[in-house]
Amino acid sequence: MDATILLTVNGKQRKVTTDPQRPLLDVLREEFQLTGAKFGCGEGRCGACTVLVNGQAVHSCLTPIANVQGKSVVTIEGLATGEKLHPVQEAFLAEEASQCGYCTPGMVLATVGLLARTPQPTDEQIVAALDGHLCRCCGYTNILKAVRRAAQPAGRG
Amino acid sequence: MTTDSTAHTPTDGQAGDEPAAEPGGGMTRRAFVQWLGAGLLVTVAPLPAAAQPRRPRGGGGTGKIAARVHIGKDGTITVMTGKVEAGQGARTELAQAAAEELGVPADRVQLIMADTDRAPDDGVTAGSRSTPSTVPAVRQGAAAARDVLIQLAAARFAIDARGVRLADGKAIDPASGRQADYGELVGENSDVPFAAAVPPGVTVTAVKEWKVMGRPTPRAGRRDLVTGAHRYPSDIQRPGMLYGKALRPPAYGARLKSIDMEAAKAAKDALAVRDGAFVGVAAPTLRAAEQALDAISRTAAWEEAPALPSSAELYDHLRRHARGGVPANPFADELAKADKKLTATYHVAYVQHAPMEPRAAVAEWNDGKLTVWTGTQNPFGARGELMSAFGLGADKVRVIVPDFGGGFGGKHQPDAHIEAARLAKAAGRPVLVRWTRAEEFTWAYYRPAAVIDVQAGLDAQGTLTSWHFVNVNSGGAAVESPYRIAKSRSQYVPSASPMRQGSYRCLAATANNFARESAMDELAVAAGADPLDFRRAHLDNPRLKAVLKTVAEKFNWAARSGKKDPRLGVGLACGTEKGSVVAACAEVAIEGDRLTVRHVCEAFECGAIVNPTNLLSQVAGCILMGLGPALREEMQFEKGRVLNATFWKYGVPRFTDVPELDIHLLNQPDQTPVGAGETPIIAIAPAIANAVFHATGRRIRTMPIRLAAEGKGY
Numbered sequence: 001m002d003a004t005i006l007l008t009v010n011g012k013q014r015k016v017t018t019d020p021q022r023p024l025l026d027v028l029r030e031e032f033q034l035t036g037a038k039f040g041c042g043e044g045r046c047g048a049c050t051v052l053v054n055g056q057a058v059h060s061c062l063t064p065i066a067n068v069q070g071k072s073v074v075t076i077e078g079l080a081t082g083e084k085l086h087p088v089q090e091a092f093l094a095e096e097a098s099q100c101g102y103c104t105p106g107m108v109l110a111t112v113g114l115l116a117r118t119p120q121p122t123d124e125q126i127v128a129a130l131d132g133h134l135c136r137c138c139g140y141t142n143i144l145k146a147v148r149r150a151a152q153p154a155g156r157g
Numbered sequence: 158m159t160t161d162s163t164a165h166t167p168t169d170g171q172a173g174d175e176p177a178a179e180p181g182g183g184m185t186r187r188a189f190v191q192w193l194g195a196g197l198l199v200t201v202a203p204l205p206a207a208a209q210p211r212r213p214r215g216g217g218g219t220g221k222i223a224a225r226v227h228i229g230k231d232g233t234i235t236v237m238t239g240k241v242e243a244g245q246g247a248r249t250e251l252a253q254a255a256a257e258e259l260g261v262p263a264d265r266v267q268l269i270m271a272d273t274d275r276a277p278d279d280g281v282t283a284g285s286r287s288t289p290s291t292v293p294a295v296r297q298g299a300a301a302a303r304d305v306l307i308q309l310a311a312a313r314f315a316i317d318a319r320g321v322r323l324a325d326g327k328a329i330d331p332a333s334g335r336q337a338d339y340g341e342l343v344g345e346n347s348d349v350p351f352a353a354a355v356p357p358g359v360t361v362t363a364v365k366e367w368k369v370m371g372r373p374t375p376r377a378g379r380r381d382l383v384t385g386a387h388r389y390p391s392d393i394q395r396p397g398m399l400y401g402k403a404l405r406p407p408a409y410g411a412r413l414k415s416i417d418m419e420a421a422k423a424a425k426d427a428l429a430v431r432d433g434a435f436v437g438v439a440a441p442t443l444r445a446a447e448q449a450l451d452a453i454s455r456t457a458a459w460e461e462a463p464a465l466p467s468s469a470e471l472y473d474h475l476r477r478h479a480r481g482g483v484p485a486n487p488f489a490d491e492l493a494k495a496d497k498k499l500t501a502t503y504h505v506a507y508v509q510h511a512p513m514e515p516r517a518a519v520a521e522w523n524d525g526k527l528t529v530w531t532g533t534q535n536p537f538g539a540r541g542e543l544m545s546a547f548g549l550g551a552d553k554v555r556v557i558v559p560d561f562g563g564g565f566g567g568k569h570q571p572d573a574h575i576e577a578a579r580l581a582k583a584a585g586r587p588v589l590v591r592w593t594r595a596e597e598f599t600w601a602y603y604r605p606a607a608v609i610d611v612q613a614g615l616d617a618q619g620t621l622t623s624w625h626f627v628n629v630n631s632g633g634a635a636v637e638s639p640y641r642i643a644k645s646r647s648q649y650v651p652s653a654s655p656m657r658q659g660s661y662r663c664l665a666a667t668a669n670n671f672a673r674e675s676a677m678d679e680l681a682v683a684a685g686a687d688p689l690d691f692r693r694a695h696l697d698n699p700r701l702k703a704v705l706k707t708v709a710e711k712f713n714w715a716a717r718s719g720k721k722d723p724r725l726g727v728g729l730a731c732g733t734e735k736g737s738v739v740a741a742c743a744e745v746a747i748e749g750d751r752l753t754v755r756h757v758c759e760a761f762e763c764g765a766i767v768n769p770t771n772l773l774s775q776v777a778g779c780i781l782m783g784l785g786p787a788l789r790e791e792m793q794f795e796k797g798r799v800l801n802a803t804f805w806k807y808g809v810p811r812f813t814d815v816p817e818l819d820i821h822l823l824n825q826p827d828q829t830p831v832g833a834g835e836t837p838i839i840a841i842a843p844a845i846a847n848a849v850f851h852a853t854g855r856r857i858r859t860m861p862i863r864l865a866a867e868g869k870g871y
Binding site: 018019021022023026029030033034035036037038039040041042043045046048075076077079080085089092093096098099100101102103104105108127130131133134135136137138139140141142143144 | 243244245246375376379380382383384385386387388389391392394400442443444510511512513514515560561562563565591593594770774777778779780781782803804805809810811812813815818
């Protein structure tokens with residue numbers, strides 16, 4: 001039986017009537033045409049589908065749409081302000097942290113989630129936060145550099 | 158700089174040459190059964206089309222300048238290439254190539270890549286061929302366009318062509334100061350001035366004059382990657398598009414006996430299609446398609462193939478099925494006389510590419526013309542497969558390859574393209590088919606497993622006197638030894654692979670280099686020599702010697718290899734393939750059965766460096782990707798069923814696996830640039846195995862390298 005779910009996506013009120021068990025990832029991609037969150041594994045082991053729900057990084061492929069009723073979802077499309085990129089996006093550009101780029105949205109959002117709760121993470125904290133994210137181009141070193149760069153307060157480093 | 162490899166030349170000699178079976182079985186009968194809501198319809202497809210056209214390799218066949226370069230009235234420069242971008246950097250590198258010749262910055266050049274209606278066929282994006290073949294083809298096309306622009310400017314300025322200067326998208330007459338933009342010069346349609354063929358002897362810019370090539374150049378299109386704006390094949394959405402799924406057999410070789418297609422009605426607005434061995438569904442949402450597939454699959458009855466070998470008995474199976482048997486050592490007499498002998502067998506497991514983006518395709522039929530967006534390294538090959546599958550001419554099939562989420566040699570056959578096209582044809586609407594991770598692990602092809610026998614002898618001075626090397630099943634890439642040996646034979650013998658196998662980054666060069674460089678280490682020990690000195694004593698290749706020298710110095714090999722510690726070891730390996738040379742040192746830490754790679758130092762040389770930024774990414778990517786098959790990755794199967802088709806059970810490298818990395822790129826401006834996305838992978842596994850020996854005295858001759866006697870496998 002379909003259910004009607006109300007949620008905020010990238011600051012906008014959205015409504016969807018659908019199977020409540022349908023993954024958030026499918027709803028974002030198919031109903032809202034927000035294809036920035038990627039399907040990678042469907043088992044929560046690659047992080048490509050990561051979005052922020054109430055500021056926390058979650059696997060949208062494992063999150064039933066019913067679970068985000070009334071919550072605020074931010075996808076990679078909602079991170080920039082107009083043409084102005086989010087500092088984490090800027091850091092990924094500056095460090096050439098994308099190769100094929102399929103993992104990038106998940107990596108960026110996980111970093112945003114990490115820095116929101118730990119603004120000055122140690123390398124161990126960065127690795128712990130990102131170890132659920134795979135990059136098969138294996139651009140891990142540049143991604144780490146990007147996260148470190150994003151974590152630096154403005155004017156330092 | 159491609160991150161992939163080719164299986165399409167006889168010299169590659171590996172099973173990827175064989176036409177791949179369609180996942181889930183071949184087509185035997187052609188009939189569609191479909192319904193959308195109500196109504197049942199049966200159609201019969203026409204016979205397969207005639208043979209596919211001949212294929213160029215790398216960069217030939219463009220003919221006219223206009224086929225390669227277009228300049229808009231507004232000065233926009235567009236370059237067309239059949240190559241694809243899958244993260245390996247071809248888009249950026251080819252933009253640099255054109256920009257160099259046209260006298261503009263790299264970001265002034267847009268590329269149309271891998272659109273079979275708009276781009277020339279530059280062959281498969283594989284075998285590290287983009288740099289040595291397509292870069293020159295693009296440079297020649299752009300240089301020819303440059304020469305036309307100079308002629309047009311000379312006519313406009315009424316001066317001699319030798320007096321025209323090109324800079325930043327403008328032609329300039331330095332004497333008078335007059336200028337003309339490229340757009341003004343070419344007029345309404347650049348195809349008119351660019352109608353001539355690319356002259357065979359057109360002059361390209363010498364390496365020492367390079368202003369764009371050879372410079373660090375950021376990735377083209379990178380902003381769209383960090384904003385999510387880029388549309389990968391699996392992101393393509395078309396009006397009225399449905400989501401499709403294909404039914405997979407429960408095991409390799411299983412044949413469908415019966416199925417109740419009506420069961421798909423359980424899902425809202427689902428359509429089910431049966432076409433010979435192909436069974437699939439499509440629905441307005443992916444979830445409904447999954448439900449429809451689940452419903453029909455419950456009704457399916459299968460006839461399973463006779464028992465297939467399991468991964469536990471794989472190596473015996475491959476040896477038993479070696480075509481013509483495993484050849485005997487032709488130097489047996491020489492070996493018998495040797496002072497010291499090595500007889501060893503090395504094994505390499507099947508591994509998966511596991512690109513982040515699984516196979517995906519969107520197919521759309523319009524007035525009998527089929528358009529397919531898909532992620533493949535072989536766009537024109539994919540077009541040919543669609544022409545054959547649907548009995549269409551080349552003008553009725555268009556394949557478009559958006560920049561996709563990783564190939565690594567694993568997407569020569571996109572597979573999903575035919576599935577999506579079948580479903581779209583039946584539905585009369587566009588259909589997206591995106592494989593699951595389990596499908597990708599199970600039904601996409603594997604890097605071939607290998608059984609490698611080595612026999613070698615040393616004389617009393619520690620010099621190699623004979624060498625016999627046989628690779629069973631995995632391929633002939635880098636099978637030849639770079640070492641000087643009086644009597645040497647290296648061979649590849651095909652076998653009967655129980656699983657679908659094909660290309661992978663650097664093909665069999667990884668397996669062959671693992672066996673050879675492990676054996677060289679064993680022989681060095683037998684000779685009582687330092688592994689570095691032993692290699693040097695048998696090497697003539699100056700480029701290979703140069704990377705060895707560099708890596709040994711940077712790693713401080715002499716000091717570190719002299720220390721003995723059962724918990725810490727260092728190892729060395731080198732190799733050459735696809736015209737480039739690599740050497741690596743690794744340091745490993747050992748704690749019980751736990752093996753950790755702590756430090757990797759690698760030196761790499763691929764001629765004149767085209768884009769140092771991307772080259773560094775490619776080399777680092779190769780080293781880290783190579784850690785997976787070196788340490789953990791192995792496809793496990795039993796009776797045709799894959800046992801570890803998830804990232805949970807199949808452990809690809811993660812952040813926590815990243816060692817200290819120390820990469821040294823040697824630039825050789827006088828050497829023609831060659832590809833770099835593959836060869837840096839071949840030294841890592843043997844360096845690790847040799848480091849394990851250095852610490853423990855244990856010689857592990859199997860990839861993945863495991864300290865536990867009976868590995869869990871994942």
